[in-house]
Amino acid sequence: MKILVCISKVPDTTSKIAFTDGNTKFDETNVQFIVNPYDEWYALVRALEITEQGGGSVTVVNVGPAANEPTIRKALAIGAHEAVRIDGEPGEAFYVATQIAEYAKDKGFDVILTGKETINFNGAEVGGMIAGLLDLPYISLASDLQVNGSTATLKRVIEGGYEMVEVNGPFVASAQKGMAEARIPNMRGIMAARTKPLNVVPAVPVDTLTSVKVFGTPPPKSDVKYIDAENPGQLVELLHTEAKVI
Amino acid sequence: MSVLVFVDTVDGKVKKSSLEAVYYGKKTAELVGGECVALAFNGSDLESLGNVGASKVLNVADEKLKQFDPSVYTEAIKQAANSVGAKVVVFVQDSTGKSLAARLSAKSKAGLVSGATTLPTVDGGFKVKKNVFSGKAWAEYEIHTDEKVISIMANSLQVEKSDATAPVEGLSLDLGGVNASLTVKEVSKAAAGGAAPLPEAELVVSAGRGLKGPENWGMVEEMAEILGATTACSRPVADSDWRPHHEHVGQTGVAIRPNLYIAIGISGAIQHLAGVNQSKVIVVINKDPEAPFFKAADYGIVGDAFEVVPKLNEAFRKFKESNG
Numbered sequence: 357m358k359i360l361v362c363i364s365k366v367p368d369t370t371s372k373i374a375f376t377d378g379n380t381k382f383d384e385t386n387v388q389f390i391v392n393p394y395d396e397w398y399a400l401v402r403a404l405e406i407t408e409q410g411g412g413s414v415t416v417v418n419v420g421p422a423a424n425e426p427t428i429r430k431a432l433a434i435g436a437h438e439a440v441r442i443d444g445e446p447g448e449a450f451y452v453a454t455q456i457a458e459y460a461k462d463k464g465f466d467v468i469l470t471g472k473e474t475i476n477f478n479g480a481e482v483g484g485m486i487a488g489l490l491d492l493p494y495i496s497l498a499s500d501l502q503v504n505g506s507t508a509t510l511k512r513v514i515e516g517g518y519e520m521v522e523v524n525g526p527f528v529a530s531a532q533k534g535m536a537e538a539r540i541p542n543m544r545g546i547m548a549a550r551t552k553p554l555n556v557v558p559a560v561p562v563d564t565l566t567s568v569k570v571f572g573t574p575p576p577k578s579d580v581k582y583i584d585a586e587n588p589g590q591l592v593e594l595l596h597t598e599a600k601v602i
Numbered sequence: 603m604s605v606l607v608f609v610d611t612v613d614g615k616v617k618k619s620s621l622e623a624v625y626y627g628k629k630t631a632e633l634v635g636g637e638c639v640a641l642a643f644n645g646s647d648l649e650s651l652g653n654v655g656a657s658k659v660l661n662v663a664d665e666k667l668k669q670f671d672p673s674v675y676t677e678a679i680k681q682a683a684n685s686v687g688a689k690v691v692v693f694v695q696d697s698t699g700k701s702l703a704a705r706l707s708a709k710s711k712a713g714l715v716s717g718a719t720t721l722p723t724v725d726g727g728f729k730v731k732k733n734v735f736s737g738k739a740w741a742e743y744e745i746h747t748d749e750k751v752i753s754i755m756a757n758s759l760q761v762e763k764s765d766a767t768a769p770v771e772g773l774s775l776d777l778g779g780v781n782a783s784l785t786v787k788e789v790s791k792a793a794a795g796g797a798a799p800l801p802e803a804e805l806v807v808s809a810g811r812g813l814k815g816p817e818n819w820g821m822v823e824e825m826a827e828i829l830g831a832t833t834a835c836s837r838p839v840a841d842s843d844w845r846p847h848h849e850h851v852g853q854t855g856v857a858i859r860p861n862l863y864i865a866i867g868i869s870g871a872i873q874h875l876a877g878v879n880q881s882k883v884i885v886v887i888n889k890d891p892e893a894p895f896f897k898a899a900d901y902g903i904v905g906d907a908f909e910v911v912p913k914l915n916e917a918f919r920k921f922k923e924s925n926g
Contacts, residue, residue: 367735369736369853369872369873369876370872373735373738373739375739393853393854394854449704449714450707450708450713450714453704453708454708472700475735475736475853475876476734476735477734477741478717478732478733478734478735478736478857479704479714479716479717480695480700480704480716480717481703481704481707481714481716482704483704484672484700484701484702484703484704484705484707484708485704485705485707485708486708487672487673487705488676488704488705488706488707488708488709489708489709491673492783493671493672493673493783493784494672494673494701494705494783495701495784496672496697496700496701497697497700499847509787512697513697513847513848514697514698514789514791514848515696515697515791515799515800515801515802515848516791516799516800516848517789517790517791517848518789518790518848519670519786519788519789519790520786520787520788520789521784521785521786521787522784522785522787523783523784523785527783527784530700532854533847533850533854533855534847563711564746565707565711565712565713565714565745565746565747566713566714566715566743566744566745566746566747567743567744567746568741568742568743569727569729569742569743569744570741570742571734571739571740571741571742572739572740572741572742573738573739573740574737574738574739574740577897577898577900578900580886580896580897580899580900580901580902581900581901581902582901582902582903582904583901583902583903584903585903585904585905585906585909585910588903588910588913588914588917589913589917589920591885591901591903591914591917592914592917592918592920592921594901595862595883595885595901596921596925599862599882599883599900599901601805601861601862601882601883602805602829602862602918602921
């Protein structure tokens with residue numbers, strides 16, 4: 357089984373979120389970057405499990421500049437067999453999806469996995485776009501993936517429940533919690549990652565469909581109003597008359 | 603020129619979040635000029651979509667749309683959009699919209715903003731805001747393409763209803779050229795008629811490890827029942843199988859933005875806040891005064907949940923009895 361896992365470089369969950377250049381760029385000062393957790397914990401680890409059991413290879417692909425390579429190496433340290441960096445500036449999901457679709461279209465991947473969304477742009481777009489561009493089935497929000505020959509069975513989390521979906525032949529899926537357990541790279545993995553292939557391929561030209569004009573942060577929350585534990589009725593009154601939510 | 607809104611149905615009935623999407627479509631149509639057309643597959647009782655702003659409703663009755671197959675659905679939506687000359691297509695950013703909006707965007711080369719939280723503005727470009735960095739910031743996007751796709755976060759708009767009804771027209775599409783891409787083997791969902799599903803719920807009562815065990819959820823369910831709220835839980839609770847996984851809210855679970863979020867015995871880790879920080883009003887009940895959740899709360903009660911919640915339920919019940 358030949359699996360492609362799309363990985364994104366994102367700021368660590370606890371990073372301070374600030375912007376520069378007239379609020380048009382994310383301020384990277386003192387920010388620690390990581391592999392997008394959904395890409396790493398669920399998509400990549402499940403891909404590794406599948407190839408460990410049934411053979412095959414896992415390729416990780418990232419669209420971005422050379423500065424992304426340390427982050428890509430982390431995915432290799434966890435166990436991906438090889439990595440590809442498509443040398444471009446990922447301005448929007450359509451750009452990223454087009455680059456990955458162009459790269460993947462003639463490589464014969466059986467499965468293309470992404471995380472359910474990135475933790476910086478929260479769009480949940482790239483997987484669906486790749487599937488659309490390559491005309492492949494797409495299963496979003498998968499929390500389980502079992503492969504049996506050329507048939508895959510996925511559990512898809514929907515509002516208030518789940519859906520079991522069966523698909524034959526190549527497909528694209530986005531992975532979420534439940535699909536696998538996060539792995540911590542060991543020293544052997546980290547050493548091996550240094551010498552694993554990280555191929556750089558040029559980006560193709562893509563039309564810009566959308567762009568961010570300005571970023572902002574929400575106004576700080578006003579201080580919490582404490583209510584006496586002995587008199588919760590006061591809370592009910594405030595929710596009705598002040599907050600007007602009940 | 604028109605705005606097409608994809609209306610999602612459960613057992614033929616329109617989802618509440620889709621009503622909001624239709625209203626969003628109507629408001630967008632007013633901005634760009636044109637009418638708001640709602641599109642449903644195998645729907646019923648669709649006239650009432652006029653209440654929330656649809657000028658007309660297109661209903662496609664087709665066997666191929668009986669199961670949720672993003673490939674077939676997207677092709678059908680694309681054909682419907684072409685048939686009415688839609689310039690903007692609106693979805694809800696839920697499990698359905700996340701399967702369709704991006705695919706349609708890529709197929710039509712139509713710029714997409716997913717998770718939109720505001721109506722568009724059209725002065726100096728077509729712009730829409732959405733939340734980024736898991737709710738810690740927002741971004742204003744400009745869509746440069748003539749055709750546009752917007753997927754909205756549920757509970758972003760206050761919907762105003764009217765008495766208007768909309769004519770429902772059958773629409774037949776040529777789906778002969780598109781094969782099923784997958785087979786849905788099983789769908790498991792809580793029975794209809796219960797509380798609203800999480801992403802669209804306006805009132806959410808959530809509890810965490812502070813409740814000590816699944817046997818103590820009775821008072822949480824009681825509060826939800828009194829308020830007509832939906833129950834939710836924190837990650838450790840779902841991981842311990844105290845509650846089903848679809849109730850897990852937070853970064854790795856479902857992101858929600860209800861009007862009221864009541865958190866009982868949840869400390870408020872940054873990953874939990876990422877999924878609930880868009881709630882309009884947050885109430886935190888925790889016995890630890892240092893719990894980080896209090897910093898994100900509007901109202902806080904420092905106290906033992908096992909003492910506070912029964913008293914609060916009593917107060918909610920009295921309130922409901924005197925206020926209907």
